[in-house]
Amino acid sequence: MKWILCFFSLQLFSGNLQELIRNAKPFEIVNVDSGVYREGMIVIDKPIILKGIGRPVIDGSKQKNVIKITSSNVTIEGFEIRASGYSDIAEYAGVRIENANNCIVRNNIFKENVYSVYLAKAENCLIENNDIHTVSNREATSGNGIHLWNSKNTKIVNNSIEGHRDGIYIEFSGDSWIKGNSVKHNIRYGLHFMYSHGNQYIENIFSENQTGVAVMYSKHVHMLKNRFEKSWGHASYGLLLKDITDSVISGNVFFGNTVAVLLDAANRNRFYNNTLEKNGWALRILGNSEENLFKRNQFISNFFEVTTNSEKSTNDFKNNFWSTYRGYDLDKDNVGDQPFRPMKIFGLWVAKFPELVVLLGSPIVEFLEIAERVLPILTPINLLDSAPLIRRPS
Amino acid sequence: MKTLAWFEFKETIRHRWWLFYSISLFLLSSLILYIGSSESMRANASLLNLVLLLVPLFSLIFGNMCFCESLPFQEILIALSVSRFQIYFGKLVGLFLALSSAFVIGIGFSAWIFWSDIFLLLLIGILLTAIFLSIAFFLSATIDRKELALGTLLIIWLFFFLIYDILIMQIALIFGDYPLEIPMFIMIFLNPIDLARILFTIQLDLSAMMGYSGALFQKYLGGFFGISIGVIALSIWVILPSFFGYIFFQEKDF
Amino acid sequence: MNSALSIVNLEKKYGKQEILRGIDLEILKSSIYALLGPNGSGKTTLLKSILGIVKPSFVDVLAVDLSTVGYMPQQPNFPQNMRVFELLDLIIILRKKPAIYLDYLLTKLDVGNFYKKFIRELSGGMKQKVNIVQAFMFEQSLFLLDEPTLGLDPHQTYVLKGLIKERRYSGATVVFSSHIMSEVEELSDVVALIVEGEIYLKNSPDTIKAMGNFKTLEEALHNFWDEKI
Numbered sequence: 001m002k003w004i005l006c007f008f009s010l011q012l013f014s015g016n017l018q019e020l021i022r023n024a025k026p027f028e029i030v031n032v033d034s035g036v037y038r039e040g041m042i043v044i045d046k047p048i049i050l051k052g053i054g055r056p057v058i059d060g061s062k063q064k065n066v067i068k069i070t071s072s073n074v075t076i077e078g079f080e081i082r083a084s085g086y087s088d089i090a091e092y093a094g095v096r097i098e099n100a101n102n103c104i105v106r107n108n109i110f111k112e113n114v115y116s117v118y119l120a121k122a123e124n125c126l127i128e129n130n131d132i133h134t135v136s137n138r139e140a141t142s143g144n145g146i147h148l149w150n151s152k153n154t155k156i157v158n159n160s161i162e163g164h165r166d167g168i169y170i171e172f173s174g175d176s177w178i179k180g181n182s183v184k185h186n187i188r189y190g191l192h193f194m195y196s197h198g199n200q201y202i203e204n205i206f207s208e209n210q211t212g213v214a215v216m217y218s219k220h221v222h223m224l225k226n227r228f229e230k231s232w233g234h235a236s237y238g239l240l241l242k243d244i245t246d247s248v249i250s251g252n253v254f255f256g257n258t259v260a261v262l263l264d265a266a267n268r269n270r271f272y273n274n275t276l277e278k279n280g281w282a283l284r285i286l287g288n289s290e291e292n293l294f295k296r297n298q299f300i301s302n303f304f305e306v307t308t309n310s311e312k313s314t315n316d317f318k319n320n321f322w323s324t325y326r327g328y329d330l331d332k333d334n335v336g337d338q339p340f341r342p343m344k345i346f347g348l349w350v351a352k353f354p355e356l357v358v359l360l361g362s363p364i365v366e367f368l369e370i371a372e373r374v375l376p377i378l379t380p381i382n383l384l385d386s387a388p389l390i391r392r393p394s
Numbered sequence: 395m396k397t398l399a400w401f402e403f404k405e406t407i408r409h410r411w412w413l414f415y416s417i418s419l420f421l422l423s424s425l426i427l428y429i430g431s432s433e434s435m436r437a438n439a440s441l442l443n444l445v446l447l448l449v450p451l452f453s454l455i456f457g458n459m460c461f462c463e464s465l466p467f468q469e470i471l472i473a474l475s476v477s478r479f480q481i482y483f484g485k486l487v488g489l490f491l492a493l494s495s496a497f498v499i500g501i502g503f504s505a506w507i508f509w510s511d512i513f514l515l516l517l518i519g520i521l522l523t524a525i526f527l528s529i530a531f532f533l534s535a536t537i538d539r540k541e542l543a544l545g546t547l548l549i550i551w552l553f554f555f556l557i558y559d560i561l562i563m564q565i566a567l568i569f570g571d572y573p574l575e576i577p578m579f580i581m582i583f584l585n586p587i588d589l590a591r592i593l594f595t596i597q598l599d600l601s602a603m604m605g606y607s608g609a610l611f612q613k614y615l616g617g618f619f620g621i622s623i624g625v626i627a628l629s630i631w632v633i634l635p636s637f638f639g640y641i642f643f644q645e646k647d648f
Numbered sequence: 649m650n651s652a653l654s655i656v657n658l659e660k661k662y663g664k665q666e667i668l669r670g671i672d673l674e675i676l677k678s679s680i681y682a683l684l685g686p687n688g689s690g691k692t693t694l695l696k697s698i699l700g701i702v703k704p705s706f707v708d709v710l711a712v713d714l715s716t717v718g719y720m721p722q723q724p725n726f727p728q729n730m731r732v733f734e735l736l737d738l739i740i741i742l743r744k745k746p747a748i749y750l751d752y753l754l755t756k757l758d759v760g761n762f763y764k765k766f767i768r769e770l771s772g773g774m775k776q777k778v779n780i781v782q783a784f785m786f787e788q789s790l791f792l793l794d795e796p797t798l799g800l801d802p803h804q805t806y807v808l809k810g811l812i813k814e815r816r817y818s819g820a821t822v823v824f825s826s827h828i829m830s831e832v833e834e835l836s837d838v839v840a841l842i843v844e845g846e847i848y849l850k851n852s853p854d855t856i857k858a859m860g861n862f863k864t865l866e867e868a869l870h871n872f873w874d875e876k877i
Contacts, residue, residue, distance in 0.1 A: 232602050233602050234602055234612075236602065258602045258603055280602065280603040281603075303603065349563070349566065349567065352570060353566040353567070353570040353574070355566055355574045355575060355578045356562070356563065356566045357603055358562065358578055358582060358588070358592060358611070359559050359562060359563065360595060360603065361439050361442060361443065361591055361595055362559045362588070362591065363443060363446075363447070363555065363556060363559070364556060364559040364560055364563065367556075397738065397741050397742065398738075398742075401727075401730070401734075401738050404729075404730070404734075405727045405728075405729045405730055406729075408729035408730075409729055463725075463728075464727065466721060466723075466724070466725035467725060467726055467727055469696070469699075469701045469719075469721050470719065470721060470724075470739070470782065471742065472699060472700055472701050473699045473701065473714070473717060473719035473721075473792075474739060474742045474743050475714045475715055475717075476742050645703055646703075647662075647696075647701070647702040647703055648696065648701045648702060
């Protein structure tokens with residue numbers, strides 16, 4: 001009976017969503033029929049479930065927020081939400097959730113929004129199964145796919161995000177759970193943490209973003225089983241760690257990035273079981289990064305394995321597999337009998353004088369490597385894997 | 395000149411060294427493509443180094459050898475009132491066609507077997523053949539003593555292939571505090587082997603690894619525009635030595 | 649003009665070494681002219697200078713029509729990997745003249761049985777035959793032959809001498825260098841003795857012999873040689 005009533009009211013008020021919402025009672029399910037609703041600046045200020053039937057389109061006509069949620073316990077699902085407004089001073093989104101908890105944004109398509117989903121001071125929200133894409137040209141005039149500010153305990157699951165500035169941006173927000181998202185072609189970072197502690201991201205794919213994931217000024221971040229690929233360009237990184245401590249990077253795959261992992265003032269992090277394959281540089285460790293542990297990772301066919309710009313290293317390498325290791329294993333314990341020095345003299349020079357990359361592929365580089373193999377003393381830095389693996393760990 | 399070039403071409407492809415060159419290119423490139431089939435990037439880099447090593451070396455030595463061997467016959471040609479221009483450039487063109495066809499056959503055949511895309515590599519190899527034949531002709535025309543010419547050729551090869559890169563390295567290590575992009579960029583153009591390599595690696599998109607200093611290279615040597623610039627610069631490397639060689643050849647006594 | 653070739657004051661230096669010093673030569677049409685002299689005296693350089701194969705350091709007059717010259721270099725070194733007929737074809741194309749004597753020479757010198765062989769497979773004598781063919785197969789008015797009988801057997805030498813005489817009688821001029829006095833005496837109308845880059849003596853063989861009542865040219869020249877030293 002209620003459903004019929006709803007349907008009836010929908011017929012009546014078709015074309016005016018705001019009216020529909022105004023008339024809805026708290027905790028009501030408001031079904032919205034298919035069609036194009038050209039009205040932005042919709043405000044949802046009561047706990048309702050707004051549900052699109054046959055994927056209705058809400059077009060904000062580039063005016064401010066398309067939908068702004070100011071009440072807790074709001075659910076939006078089944079819509080196509082597009083064309084939020086652009087402003088130099090305000091950040092307008094397809095869906096903006098502000099000072100509200102327990103909201104759900106699910107199964108929507110977001111198109112051509114500056115910001116798509118924006119959470120400010122929101123807790124316990126779920127953003128799931130959304131298809132979020134736009135076409136941004138310039139970093140300055142574009143916004144983020146999913147933006148969290150001061151929002152705790154958010155779950156971001158199985159979304160697909162393309163073409164924003166940052167795919168997912170997380171600032172002053174803790175305890176997020178980010179899983180199974182596919183984040184591609186964003187013009188700055190796929191995923192970007194600022195001052196956000198205790199977050200986890202698992203089993204995501206970051207592909208062809210300028211930089212896959214940038215984690216900055218954060219602690220206790222868990223980065224597990226993600227795939228970072230094809231971040232290839234002048235300043236591109238698979239994973240950029242800036243001022244990160246006590247985090248775990250484990251079971252990830254880094255493939256085809258200019259720099260797979262950059263450590264800048266990153267301390268006491270643990271890298272386990274990652275695969276770094278066909279990158280320009282597998283690891284770039286700046287001198288201000290200390291006491292990181294690298295264990296059982298696989299370094300395969302990278303142009304440079306490890307470079308650092310400091311004379312000493314307190315980072316520890318153990319039981320990694322290096323495809324360029326040429327040692328032997330007489331006692332057959334799958335651990336090479338000589339230590340491996342992943343840092344080559346040419347790598348060091350290139351780190352200091354980037355112009356030298358013009359010699360990449362020159363026979364002189366091969367000669368240097370041979371010389372180093374014969375005379376290990378030529379390698380300037382005491383950075384070594386004392387027990388390199390002979391076979392790839394399974 | 396067409397007659398002479400064609401004659402030279404026929405004469406050269408019957409040379410056993412021509413066959414040796416072509417077969418060794420085929421075998422070595424096949425070996426690289428076979429071993430590196432899982433790692434196309436490294437295989438491409440190795441293939442490039444094979445071309446950068448073998449093509450200049452062989453073109454220099456073989457060019458010098460053919461030039462010296464044919465001097466007595468050139469007396470007859472001059473007596474037939476064939477101009478020295480025709481003799482010199484006919485021989486150069488014929489040799490170039492013969493050696494570059496050996497190269498295309500050798501590399502091309504193995505690429506055909508292993509389905510590798512090697513258009514740019516072929517282009518580079520052909521240009522390097524022309525450049526180093528041209529240098530060989532220049533030296534053969536200027537230096538009369540055969541052993542001296544051969545020794546000089548080997549030094550020149552070693553210089554372009556290896557010593558030049560050591561110099562670049564030294565310069566970077568000594569003057570690393572100054573901005574070096576533009577000097578490096580210029581230095582690259584002064585060594586055809588380095589220029590060829592950069593052209594190739596940029597097209598493989600390795601310029602990303604050059605960081606911001608790669609931007610300059612990417613801008614001027616990337617894409618179709620870059621290939622055009624590179625081909626023009628390498629063509630200058632073909633024209634200048636052969637032209638100066640011809641000036642000496644005009645006054646040469648047999 | 650009644651001369652086939654005239655040279656006034658031709659000099660050639662390699663660095664400080666003077667190979668030819670002021671050579672004057674006037675060679676009449678329809679004559680055979682022999683250049684004699686010890687090794688290193690400059691005979692070959694003189695022939696090459698006439699052809700432009702060697703560039704003279706200085707010359708006042710060098711009048712010669714190169715479009716109608718047949719030249720036999722000493723010790724022919726043809727492209728190794730070509731066949732005899734391919735080589736001759738090239739020369740015919742470059743000469744832009746019909747090779748009217750080709751068949752005649754091939755038969756006379758017995759070239760037919762190695763006509764299709766590679767040059768690298770030929771013996772020295774065979775190569776010299778090819779050398780004769782390439783020089784004599786056209787109708788030329790001047791022949792420059794650098795030690796043409798070197799490496800030929802007596803029969804071939806005989807054939808070559810016949811060719812030289814034939815051409816001379818049909819109006820051509822032949823200049824050749826040689827060490828062999830008997831053939832010089834037999835063939836030449838004029839002999840020039842070159843010593844250290846200068847023409848020391850220039851006359852007909854008979855006149856030279858008459859100058860001191862010598863029986864042979866060899867004897868006469870030997871005598872002059874001693875005098876000079």
